[in-house]
Amino acid sequence: MSQASATAARPPASLGGAAIRFEGVSQSFVTADRVVDAIVDIDLDIAPGEFVALVGPSGCGKTTLLNLLAGLARPTEGSVTLDGRGVSGASGEVAYMLARDALYPWRTAIENVELGLQVRGVRRAERRELALDWLERVHLADFADAHVSELSQGMRQRIAIARTLSLSPRCILMDEPFAALDAQTRLLIQNEFLALWDELRSTVLFVTHDLDEAISLSDRVVLLGSRPGRLVRDIPVGLPRPRTVEQLGADPGWQALHDDLRAALRAEVSDARLAEAAPAEHGARGES
Ligand SMILES: Nc1ncnc2c1ncn2[C@@H]1O[C@H](COP(=O)(O)OP(=O)(O)OP(=O)(O)O)[C@@H](O)[C@H]1O
Numbered sequence: 490m491s492q493a494s495a496t497a498a499r500p501p502a503s504l505g506g507a508a509i510r511f512e513g514v515s516q517s518f519v520t521a522d523r524v525v526d527a528i529v530d531i532d533l534d535i536a537p538g539e540f541v542a543l544v545g546p547s548g549c550g551k552t553t554l555l556n557l558l559a560g561l562a563r564p565t566e567g568s569v570t571l572d573g574r575g576v577s578g579a580s581g582e583v584a585y586m587l588a589r590d591a592l593y594p595w596r597t598a599i600e601n602v603e604l605g606l607q608v609r610g611v612r613r614a615e616r617r618e619l620a621l622d623w624l625e626r627v628h629l630a631d632f633a634d635a636h637v638s639e640l641s642q643g644m645r646q647r648i649a650i651a652r653t654l655s656l657s658p659r660c661i662l663m664d665e666p667f668a669a670l671d672a673q674t675r676l677l678i679q680n681e682f683l684a685l686w687d688e689l690r691s692t693v694l695f696v697t698h699d700l701d702e703a704i705s706l707s708d709r710v711v712l713l714g715s716r717p718g719r720l721v722r723d724i725p726v727g728l729p730r731p732r733t734v735e736q737l738g739a740d741p742g743w744q745a746l747h748d749d750l751r752a753a754l755r756a757e758v759s760d761a762r763l764a765e766a767a768p769a770e771h772g773a774r775g776e777s
């Protein structure tokens with residue numbers, strides 16, 4: 490389906506990815522009775538169009554990093570920039586996709602895809618055409634008028650992918666987006682997502698607890714350690730693209746990467762357990 494009639498409100502797909510930089514970033518949360526140091530002194534550069542997987546034990550600050558990039562919070566220290574510009578508030582250049590599909594149940598499939606375009610001000614006829622095009626790409630054109638309750642979890646997540654990518658975002662933040670799917674559906678959707686991303690080449694920051702997924706999808710795997718979250722490993726993946734996820738298991742480099750990451754993650758998880766006994770939290774007045 491043609492996209493030629495799109496308005497200036499929609500950026501062309503050829504815009505490509507944004508450069509991301511975290512520089513000396515720390516984030517603390519002040520609660521009623523304590524201060525929690527979520528992440529400390531993170532330096533991380535991500536090149537335009539790079540696909541970076543973020544892994545680490547629960548509570549190490551992965552979602553906190555995404556939220557900073559999405560402009561949902563400001564760092565306590567340091568700076569977060571997109572193409573050299575400070576992130577302040579939500580931006581049309583950044584799309585955020587969560588583990589649960591976050592679709593609106595009172596809207597149909599196509600109305601859910603249209604949502605972001607509507608917020609961006611794309612006219613009705615144009616956004617409908619574009620949404621239908623994206624529904625076709627995720628193989629759900631026949632379900633355009635179905636309500637969310639009539640769709641499986643996998644279908645809902647495809648709708649969420651269509652909604653995210655229809656905005657041609659320069660940066661895509663994904664927080665365990667496929668975690669709720671069964672293994673077969675996850676594999677299918679990972680491959681579909683890789684193929685679609687290959688056309689857009691947005692910069693991706695992808696949080697997952699699944700090391701297979703991290704290695705199979707990304708150009709780089711960044712491991713955060715916990716309590717407080719800090720960057721402990723930054724491992725280039727270097728597997729060829731275009732890829733399909735199942736083809737990679739046979740690659741000799743894949744298993745070595747997997748073993749390396751699993752050992753590093755295991756060390757961090759056991760450190761995190763030890764830290765449970767002496768958490769990196771201090772009193773609200775800052776005493777340790
Ligand atoms: N709004 C908040 N107020 C207080 N503490 C917070 C807040 N958000 C996060 N934290 C704390 O910051 C730390 C990091 O949380 P975050 O959600 O970023 O971890 P995560 O790596 O995404 O964990 P998971 O893998 O379980 O999703 C945790 O100790 C958490 O309790």
Ligand SMILES: [Mg+2]
Nearest residue numbers: 551552553664
């Ligand atoms: Mg999280």
